[in-house]
Amino acid sequence: MPVYPHSHTFIGSTFTTVISGPYVQVIHTSTGDVVSTTAGRDDMLKAGPVRCAAVDKSGRYLATSGEDKQLKIWEIEGLKLLSERQLPKRPTKVAFTADGQTILVADKFGDIFRCGSYPFQFTPLTVKQKKDALSSHENPSGGQLILGHASLLNAFLLSVDERYIITADRDEHIRVSWYPQGYNIEMYCLGHTKFVSAIHNPAFAPTELISGGGDAALKIWDWMTGTVKHEINIWDTVEPHIKVCGMKRRRGEDEEEPREGTRRGKGKKAKSKGKAKAKADQDQDIPVIGPSASGEREAEQNPIPDNTSVIDGAERVLVVHKIETVTSEAGHFIIFSAVGATALFTCLYPDGTTTPNVHSFDLGRPIVNFVISDDDLIWVFLDASWSEEGTKDSGSSPNLVQVLKISAGEVTSVSPDTPLFSSLNEKCQILATANELKKLDIYGDLTTMPKNTDTEQDQGSEAPDAGENTTGAGGKQVSKKELGRLKSKQAVLAKVQAGGSGSTGTKDDEPEIQEPESKKSKSDHGNDLTQIQDVSMDEVTA
Incomplete structure (x- = not known):
């Protein structure tokens, strides 16, 4: 029977926290014993998969949130639930500040909220909030709004001194703002042509920022000046290892929720047409790249693609999932993963004179996540229930975790003889049904990140008029x-x-062209x- 992959793992000196689907487990790092778990609790299964999680620097507190829009604060020792509050929208990331007293939450609305100081005491609202005409939506959590983007917010981080907050969204923007006065924008880092899904601020280079997403290259910025210092081409190395892709969306099936009080069309007629078109698209079959086209829709959830293999000739989608850096005797290295890729990718941090080569280490199964422990070991967590043929494994126990390290400038596999490694691969396995795995939507970013993934060129569309030029520059x-x-x-x-056809054709006789009064440009x-x-x-x- 398939098992949940470990989607979030936090390795501490005393306790290691593992999140698998909707469940949280706490392992004693030295002995490998599972000391606390929420596995088997119906309320956790009902709440749905945990999408975001963070642990404070002391390793004492855990923050989780997911499809139920509940921000939960746990005491890791004993896994005691300390606080729970409702978030305005589905979260995309949560993070603690350095002192562990404040939590920042980013959501799919493009906003970041700051949720009070510990112990995060919160009294649920007994009276429904009155709608503020100037507010885009209600804020039941009582958190302080730090900043907002006009698009889905994918990633954020605080600078080392916590004076700035750097945010990245689906509209190719990277913004540097003051913290906590997020309305003061210090700089934009512009240059991406597709969504930005991952950013990283190296500890050894705090003035630089590594970013990646749907573009074929990683960019390294001087984020205070907004200039690109280096570009590292990754597509040629990553593309052969992308083995999973999701269903294609049609226009109108965007997962981003429109801000209340706004309309996507002009007037009621356009609005009704949009609704009719969206409904019509839902009634049509949605093409997929791969052997399976089954999917379900639930309220306020994205289409959940099956785990599908890329067939020969199918287009692969690049979504950089995570970027980290590690230091070894050979120098500084960039480590990153891509959604649906079976390999972990590494390259030397550029020194400004040469462009480093990107190397891959294939693990045979799609990588769900990876973390770097204090001893610079790379713990890689795999989707062990996936197979090349797109079917679920039913044989021997799958390998959920593999450990790598960088030695002499190369990535090598190691098998640490530690109780923690054995526990993560054996004791921490939680069985899951096929439907429960489907709800995890591990590869959902392959569908939701790219814009307008419906084919707009010639598939199922009318052909251009004969003799019409359909090629652009180059x-x-x-x-x-x-x-x-x-x-x-x-x-x-x-x-x-046509209106000025009576002119002589000379430059002086050409009529002055003006915008129609009924159509004013913005x-x-x-x-x-x-x-x-x-x-x-x-x-x-x-």
């Missing part, structure tokens, strides 16, 4: 969306030229016709 194929914009621009240009683009984009198709076809 011979790159132009998508149907871009082609539509180009048609709009050309139609507007034709109308303008930003001043001057008279450059190539900048005209916001044109209604109704106006073009009228």
